[in-house]
Amino acid sequence: MATEQKKTEQTAAEQPGSTPVGHKNAKVGEVVSTKMAKTIVVQVTRRVAHPVYKRIVIKRRKFYAHDEQGAAKVGDVVRIIECRPLSRLKRWQLGDVIRKAVQVGVEHPALATSADTRAKKTLKKKNNKKK
Numbered sequence: 734m735a736t737e738q739k740k741t742e743q744t745a746a747e748q749p750g751s752t753p754v755g756h757k758n759a760k761v762g763e764v765v766s767t768k769m770a771k772t773i774v775v776q777v778t779r780r781v782a783h784p785v786y787k788r789i790v791i792k793r794r795k796f797y798a799h800d801e802q803g804a805a806k807v808g809d810v811v812r813i814i815e816c817r818p819l820s821r822l823k824r825w826q827l828g829d830v831i832r833k834a835v836q837v838g839v840e841h842p843a844l845a846t847s848a849d850t851r852a853k854k855t856l857k858k859k860n861n862k863k864k
Contacts, residue, residue: 757814757816759812759813759815760796760812760813761810761811762777762810762811762813763778763808763810764806764810764834765795765807767805767806767807772797772798772799772823773797773798773800773811773827774797775795775797776793776794776795776796777793777794778792778793779794796824797822797823798811798813798823798826799825800826801826801827804827805827805830806833807834808834809831809833809834810830810832811828811831812828812829813825813826813828814826814828
C-alpha cells in the first residue's frame with residue numbers, strides 16, 4: 734500500500750514532456766499611469782514596522798509593467814509578474830486585473846451645454862472691451 738502511494742507521487746511529480754516551471758515573483762498594486770504605449774505604472778503599497786520605533790509605516794514603490802493588450806486602466810488593482818528585462822525600466826508584465834476601477838468622468842449632455850455658454854460669455858466680454 735505504501736509502494737502504491739510512492740508510485741503515484743512519482744508519476745505526479747515526473748510528467749513526461751513537462752518542463753519544470755520556476756516560481757515567478759508576483760506583486761499586487763494599483764495602476765497609477767497608462768500614458769505610455771504598452772506600459773503601465775503600478776504602485777505597490779506595503780505596510781511594515783519601523784525598525785527603531787516599531788510604528789506601522791506605509792512604503793510605496795512604483796514598477797513599470799508591460800501591458801500588451803492595454804487591458805489595465807488607471808485605478809485598477811492588478812497583479813504583475815516578474816519577467817526578463819524588456820527595457821531599461823521594465824522587468825514586470827501584467828498578470829491579470831484583480832479589480833476594475835470605478836469609471837468617473839462620464840459627461841452628461843446637460844453639462845456639455847453649460848460649458849458652451851461659458852465660452853459665449855467670454856466672447857461677449859471681449860466684444861464689450863472693443864467698444
